[in-house]
Amino acid sequence: xxxxxxxxxxxxSAATPILFAAxxxxxxxxxxxLNLGVEGMMxxxxxxxxxxxxxxxxxxxxxxxxxxxxxxxxxxxxxxxQYLLTNQVATGLALTLFGLGLTALFGKPYEGxxxxxxxxxPLGLNWIIWLGLLAVPLIxxxxxxxxxxxxxxxxxxxxxxxxxxxxxxxxxxxxxIAFGGAMAGIxxxxxxxxxxxxxxxxxxxxxxxxxxxxxxxSGWRAVGVLAGAxxxxxxxxxxxxxxxxxxxxxxxxxxxxxxxxxxLALVLIxxxxxxxxxxxxxxxFHTTS
Amino acid sequence: MWTLEPRSDAPLIWQIxxxxxxxxxxxxxxxxxxxxxGYDPVAAIRTIFWDPLFGASAGYxxxxxxxxxxxxxxxxxxLAVGFxxxxxxxxAEGQYIMGGIAGAAVALAAYPxxxxxxxxxxxxxxxxxxxxxxxxxxxxxxxFGASEILVSLMLVYVAQKIAAWMAFGPMRNPEGFGMPGxxxxxxxxxxxxxxxxxxxxxxxxVIAAAFAVFGVWVLMSxxxxxxxxxxxxxxxxxxxxxxxxxxxxxxxxxGLSGALAGMxxxxxxxxxxxxxTDGFGSGYGFTAIIVAFLGRLHPVGIVLAxxxxxxxxxxxxxxxxxxQMPAAxxxxxxxxxxxxxxxxxxxxxxxxxxxxxx
Numbered sequence: 001x002x003x004x005x006x007x008x009x010x011x012x013s014a015a016t017p018i019l020f021a022a023x024x025x026x027x028x029x030x031x032x033x034l035n036l037g038v039e040g041m042m043x044x045x046x047x048x049x050x051x052x053x054x055x056x057x058x059x060x061x062x063x064x065x066x067x068x069x070x071x072x073x074x075x076x077x078x079x080x081x082q083y084l085l086t087n088q089v090a091t092g093l094a095l096t097l098f099g100l101g102l103t104a105l106f107g108k109p110y111e112g113x114x115x116x117x118x119x120x121x122p123l124g125l126n127w128i129i130w131l132g133l134l135a136v137p138l139i140x141x142x143x144x145x146x147x148x149x150x151x152x153x154x155x156x157x158x159x160x161x162x163x164x165x166x167x168x169x170x171x172x173x174x175x176x177i178a179f180g181g182a183m184a185g186i187x188x189x190x191x192x193x194x195x196x197x198x199x200x201x202x203x204x205x206x207x208x209x210x211x212x213x214x215x216x217x218s219g220w221r222a223v224g225v226l227a228g229a230x231x232x233x234x235x236x237x238x239x240x241x242x243x244x245x246x247x248x249x250x251x252x253x254x255x256x257x258x259x260x261x262x263x264l265a266l267v268l269i270x271x272x273x274x275x276x277x278x279x280x281x282x283x284x285f286h287t288t289s
Numbered sequence: 290m291w292t293l294e295p296r297s298d299a300p301l302i303w304q305i306x307x308x309x310x311x312x313x314x315x316x317x318x319x320x321x322x323x324x325x326x327g328y329d330p331v332a333a334i335r336t337i338f339w340d341p342l343f344g345a346s347a348g349y350x351x352x353x354x355x356x357x358x359x360x361x362x363x364x365x366x367x368l369a370v371g372f373x374x375x376x377x378x379x380x381a382e383g384q385y386i387m388g389g390i391a392g393a394a395v396a397l398a399a400y401p402x403x404x405x406x407x408x409x410x411x412x413x414x415x416x417x418x419x420x421x422x423x424x425x426x427x428x429x430x431x432x433f434g435a436s437e438i439l440v441s442l443m444l445v446y447v448a449q450k451i452a453a454w455m456a457f458g459p460m461r462n463p464e465g466f467g468m469p470g471x472x473x474x475x476x477x478x479x480x481x482x483x484x485x486x487x488x489x490x491x492x493x494x495v496i497a498a499a500f501a502v503f504g505v506w507v508l509m510s511x512x513x514x515x516x517x518x519x520x521x522x523x524x525x526x527x528x529x530x531x532x533x534x535x536x537x538x539x540x541x542x543x544g545l546s547g548a549l550a551g552m553x554x555x556x557x558x559x560x561x562x563x564x565x566t567d568g569f570g571s572g573y574g575f576t577a578i579i580v581a582f583l584g585r586l587h588p589v590g591i592v593l594a595x596x597x598x599x600x601x602x603x604x605x606x607x608x609x610x611x612x613q614m615p616a617a618x619x620x621x622x623x624x625x626x627x628x629x630x631x632x633x634x635x636x637x638x639x640x641x642x643x644x645x646x647x
Binding site for chain 1: 293295377379429432433434435436438439440442443444445446447450451453454457458575578579582615616617618619620621622623624625627628631632634635638639
């Protein structure tokens with residue numbers, strides 16, 4: 001067996017990509033925007049971040065580029081849904097398909113290339129893990145204690161009321177979408193730069209969708225997102241440990257665990273809480289004035 | 290300044306014009322992209338959109354059009370019904386895989402018996418497998434309020450793992466020299482789904498797609514259930530007051546789209562793919578979502594959209610062969626097309642007016 005510290009490090013590491021992506025999506029959804037393109041933005045961040053880290057030898061630059069790439073891709077979604085008033089479900093889905101295609105197209109030269117190594121931070125955790133943990137209280141504070149956070153929540157709960165009060169619905173939402181994109185990009189880059197250490201096509205393998213489920217699971221709260229990410233990280237590590245330990249269950253069946261646990265968590269939360277989703281979530285905002 | 294004024298009706302002219310505009314815009318952007326990547330843009334566009342139909346090797350590629358369009362149309366028909374009602378089944382890929390596995394299981398259990406009943410039993414099993422996989426998100430939504438979007442999508446990954454397990458485990462061909470993958474059903478007469486008329490590409494899946502198109506058209510325009518579906522999508526509250534039960538619609542739409550996707554999977558497993566392998570799911574379930582939207586959720590539109598998407602698949606293969614273009618190019622094209630389509634749709638739903646400022 002392995003000791004407890006190693007296990008905790010592994011769980012925290014496995015939780016980090018979806019923690020980032022889910023925190024970003026949390027902000028977008030609290031602003032009333034349902035962006036199903038998380039998977040697409042994550043994979044874009046995974047490739048852009050890997051490419052930049054490989055070219056410069058600096059993981060830090062890699063993560064910065066990943067954030068920019070995720071945000072840039074999210075702006076396609078932002079302009080379409082906020083200004084061309086498209087259906088958010090369909091547009092988000094298109095973003096995911098587009099991101100997966102685009103990265104498959106431009107990722108070929110990076111296959112089989114190794115990532116530069118990342119510096120260890122305090123307690124044997126790299127600084128992106130720390131950044132993710134730090135982001136949770138910051139986002140909690142932003143949403144619940146700051147004035148811009150209050151405006152953002154107001155827009156998400158009832159965009160017509162917020163508009164009537166003079167708040168700029170579309171710019172705020174665009175900013176929330178961009179933040180969501182940047183966070184998804186960082187989460188994706190964590191997979192390619194810090195865990196897998198290389199680029200492979202479609203490597204996010206549904207992490208973006210799990211992040212979306214996590215936001216529902218959290219009841220749209222930052223602390224809930226953290227708890228969900230740890231739960232998911234735990235299941236992932238447990239599944240990998242069981243594989244390594246040679247348990248008499250086919251590998252492919254063990255690999256289903258994270259997806260099944262996500263479904264189970266969704267069911268339990270939805271049954272218990274009903275829907276606590278922001279009032280205007282996923283609705284098109286149109287005004288003539 | 291410009292303002293947008295909602296239209297009370299969607300003019301037919303724009304409904305037809307916007308998909309065409311989207312295709313043209315995609316071609317132009319695609320040409321630009323190819324230019325930037327260092328390919329001859331005109332040659333690339335011609336290879337993808339023209340050569341499969343009229344090029345030098347069109348005799349081979351033309352039948353492929355129906356082979357590829359068949360499953361896309363079959364799946365998209367089912368999805369379109371749900372999308373009309375605001376029920377988002379985006380896990381058709383998983384239902385397709387499970388249908389393929391369930392159908393192949395019947396064939397493998399019957400092997401090496403021969404009989405007229407085997408293939409029909411496989412079709413039923415395939416539809417059943419997809420139906421079950423579609424009913425899971427339906428029931429979880431009806432009983433617990435879980436999002437059918439996320440559950441159906443999660444089940445895609447679960448289905449992919451099951452396919453891999455089947456290929457390496459229970460369904461592995463005992464005479465396959467240890468290679469992963471099931472027996473090849475196209476070499477098993479009673480279970481195979483061959484080309485029916487040489488040179489046309491028509492197999493049972495294409496025939497089923499034709500029936501599905503007609504069936505969905507009847508359902509949506511002539512049947513009370515279709516009216517309920519359209520009402521639920523356009524005015525959910527009004528539909529509820531009129532006595533439409535949302536839970537019944539969820540079960541109906543997810544069950545129908547699941548069954549059709551499952552059948553598509555079975556026809557593929559018994560025909561063009563021939564066997565269950567690790568990578569049996571080849572993305573038809575996701576592309577069918579684009580087909581449904583491009584076809585404006587209407588059966589006739591879906592036929593045209595399915596043929597166009599099939600064309601890009603074949604054109605993409607040719608471009609890969611002739612111009613050494615990466616296979617993912619087609620995926621980028623499809624994503625781009627959906628973006629343009631959704632964007633241009635503004636013109637159908639809104640009137641653009643110049644604002645009179647005082």
